[in-house]
Amino acid sequence: MSELRFEDVSVRFGSGRSATTAVDGVTLTIPDGEVLGLVGESGSGKSTVARAAVGLVPLHQGRILLDGQPIDPRRGRRPLQMVFQDPFSSLDPRMTIGASIAEIMPRGMGRSAQRAEVERLLDLVHLDPARAGAYPADLSGGQRQRVAIARALAGQPKVLIADEITSALDVSIQGAILNLVRELQAELGLSMLFISHNLAVVRYVASRIAVMHQGRIVEQGPTSDVLSDPQDDYTRELLAAIPGRIPLHAQGEHP
Secondary structure (H helix, E strand, C coil), X not given: CCCEEEEEEEEEECCHHHCEEEEEEEXXXXXXXXXXXXXXXXXXXXXXXXXXXXXXXXXXXXXXXXXXXXXXXXXXXXXXXXXXXXXXXXXXXXXXXXXXXXXXXXXXXXXXXXXXXXXXXXHHCCCCHHHHHCCHHHCCHHHHHHHHHHHHHHCCXXXXXXXXXXXXXXXXXXXXXXXXXXXXXXXXXCEEEEEECCHHHHHHHCCEEEEEECCEEEEEEEHHHHHHCCCCHHXXXXXXXXXXXXXXXXXXXXX
16 A cells, blocks of 8 residues: 655745745645646646655645655655656766666666666666667657656655656657556556646546645545536636647657
8 A cells, every 4th residue: 555645735935024835735645556636837836745745845834644654755765756847857868778767776686687677667668678778868758758757667666756747748749658657557556646737638647636726725536526527716717728639649759
């Protein structure tokens, strides 16, 4: 069981009268083996929630629990791994993609075991394992994002956090990455916090949705319930802004 829970979490930046509250009293649960989609416009605080979970920003109040226990990201193996928006900046351009993936693996693995695991993970995200010796600059944006996902999985996380992982990609590639997320979740039973400003994207991958506005959660529940009968005006605005169907099959991307 791997349940991630945010209890009355607040994050503030600055101090005194100049302090700003980016996240205000957020309570969320990512159930074991499910995808929670956190959706809201830019600046709503959703990425700050993700960064708080992995220890990149400190909490002002509240706590974050994994399976009922407080998380201390500074100690031991990190049980949460995060995939960031920009797949190029999240990978070291000086390292091969195989080395980048192996870097996250638990300590104590021999080199042959590492190589085998790198190949397995690349195959899992539908990249040719022979690409292990390539560098990030040799890959397309969609391929780099696949590497970033494989790298996060190499850490054997209990919960995967995906922060706007399709927004920096060409529209023709976004659907392929979303299909990969759905496939991995079904195959591995991942617990995942999936963050996006695009409600259509969240609708496609998440079993539950939480809507965030100005640092607060204004509505949450099963995806079908929230989308069929939204209770908050802001959720209705997001629904009204959904364009036509997003493409769910990549065009022009090759392993």
